[in-house]
Amino acid sequence: MGFILAATGSAIGLGNLWKFPFITWENGGGAFVLIYLMCIVGVGLPIMMAELLIGRKTQKSPVGALKEAMGPWWGWVGAWGVMAGFIILSYYSVVAGWSLFYFVKTVGWSLGGFPADLQTGELFTDVIGNGGLQFLLSGLFMAATVGIVYFGVHGGIERVARIFLPILFVILLLLLASALTMEGAGEALAFIFRPNFSELEPRSVLEALGHSFFTLSLGMGAMITYGSYVARNRSIVSAAGTIVLLDTVIALFATIIMFSVIFTVPGMSEQVGRSAAGMLFISLPELFYNVVPFGAVLGPLFYVLVALAALTSTISLLEVVVSYFIDERNMPRPKATLLSGAAIFVFTVLSALSFGALPALSNFEIFEGKAGVFSTLDHFASNWALPLGGLLITLGAGWFMTREATEGELVDETTPRWFRYGAWRFFMRYVAPVAVAAILIAVIFFGMDFS
Numbered sequence: 001m002g003f004i005l006a007a008t009g010s011a012i013g014l015g016n017l018w019k020f021p022f023i024t025w026e027n028g029g030g031a032f033v034l035i036y037l038m039c040i041v042g043v044g045l046p047i048m049m050a051e052l053l054i055g056r057k058t059q060k061s062p063v064g065a066l067k068e069a070m071g072p073w074w075g076w077v078g079a080w081g082v083m084a085g086f087i088i089l090s091y092y093s094v095v096a097g098w099s100l101f102y103f104v105k106t107v108g109w110s111l112g113g114f115p116a117d118l119q120t121g122e123l124f125t126d127v128i129g130n131g132g133l134q135f136l137l138s139g140l141f142m143a144a145t146v147g148i149v150y151f152g153v154h155g156g157i158e159r160v161a162r163i164f165l166p167i168l169f170v171i172l173l174l175l176l177a178s179a180l181t182m183e184g185a186g187e188a189l190a191f192i193f194r195p196n197f198s199e200l201e202p203r204s205v206l207e208a209l210g211h212s213f214f215t216l217s218l219g220m221g222a223m224i225t226y227g228s229y230v231a232r233n234r235s236i237v238s239a240a241g242t243i244v245l246l247d248t249v250i251a252l253f254a255t256i257i258m259f260s261v262i263f264t265v266p267g268m269s270e271q272v273g274r275s276a277a278g279m280l281f282i283s284l285p286e287l288f289y290n291v292v293p294f295g296a297v298l299g300p301l302f303y304v305l306v307a308l309a310a311l312t313s314t315i316s317l318l319e320v321v322v323s324y325f326i327d328e329r330n331m332p333r334p335k336a337t338l339l340s341g342a343a344i345f346v347f348t349v350l351s352a353l354s355f356g357a358l359p360a361l362s363n364f365e366i367f368e369g370k371a372g373v374f375s376t377l378d379h380f381a382s383n384w385a386l387p388l389g390g391l392l393i394t395l396g397a398g399w400f401m402t403r404e405a406t407e408g409e410l411v412d413e414t415t416p417r418w419f420r421y422g423a424w425r426f427f428m429r430y431v432a433p434v435a436v437a438a439i440l441i442a443v444i445f446f447g448m449d450f451s
């Protein structure tokens, strides 16, 4: 149970609460959601099973696990994953830090009143452009992450997941119940669940696919690491099913909540949609105090939810890096944790200062356009690190591991009856690699950008 919660906590994060609602918005709703669900079931779920089974079979973290399961060269795929974890964590904690700020801010507004003349857009720009504050917020977040991983998987990660995840579910259900009573709820549900395929572009399909990697924490070995903690008397198939189902439900709930709020305010739907950050940190704070019933209670709850969800994800990202140093470099956990945390924080600071605080980091020439450190790192992770890692892990599990090796982990007396090993193998060998390769082809040859 601890493992399932920890893995679910890794999956549920800013990807669900921040990215998914926004890309659903950008891609026109229903049809995109449907395609996303197909990607989750047809690609995400089989790869989730693959990563978990590799971890349980080898009882190792990604580098050692891939070497043992597939051959010596595959250690590089694991190393690529460790690097991806390093990079994602570095910029992820910046946004996580913002949620911390908005939590404190909304508590203040709930107690002292929301200033009538406040421009939430300006507030946000000021906050992200304030170097000292950014340093402090992302530093606090990294410190919390390091503090938990320091105590190990059972003493730290699982314990936190056990406590935080139920809290997160309760808060989300409260918010959902409130959202469904709002005037805009009907319109929101129609937008999310009524597919209109005429608006769908090929790009949206690949974006949905790329996001399924990010949101399920796949493509970099996080689930290999967690797989090594799954007990023998548990089914990998049901574990994967549970994690994927919970992650998807939470993403949909978050989307329903945000869109119900947005559709309730006349004219709001034209104003949002500039950026994901805008939705979460500019539009919503205002709405909590002017539109949402009980917003003064729900507002702070919402931001604490975002922060907790982010924290259960950052610990899994750090754990991938830390377990590499423990397993492959024989470092004691405390040293590995502090060292990796410190190294990652250097990059975090660069990202945190790339929203105006340090112009040199905020806007530099890269490829054809200008970008800041933050978006460059996000771009690299979403377009390269996860798809490439995912492709290689998929090919490895489908083509380089024997049928006996994978079947032995997936099929036993604990396996649920709906599972068909033959179907899994077919998806791993043909469907998933082709789909994931399409992302890379779109990035390389068509210059698409999925971050």
Ligand code: TRP
Residues within 6 Å of the ligand: 010, 011, 012, 013, 014, 015, 016, 088, 213, 214, 215, 216, 217, 218, 219, 220, 222, 313, 314, 316, 317
């Ligand atoms: N899945 C998390 C989210 O949706 C992000 C995340 C955590 C992640 N660990 C990961 C992404 C490992 C890729 C790999 O927010």
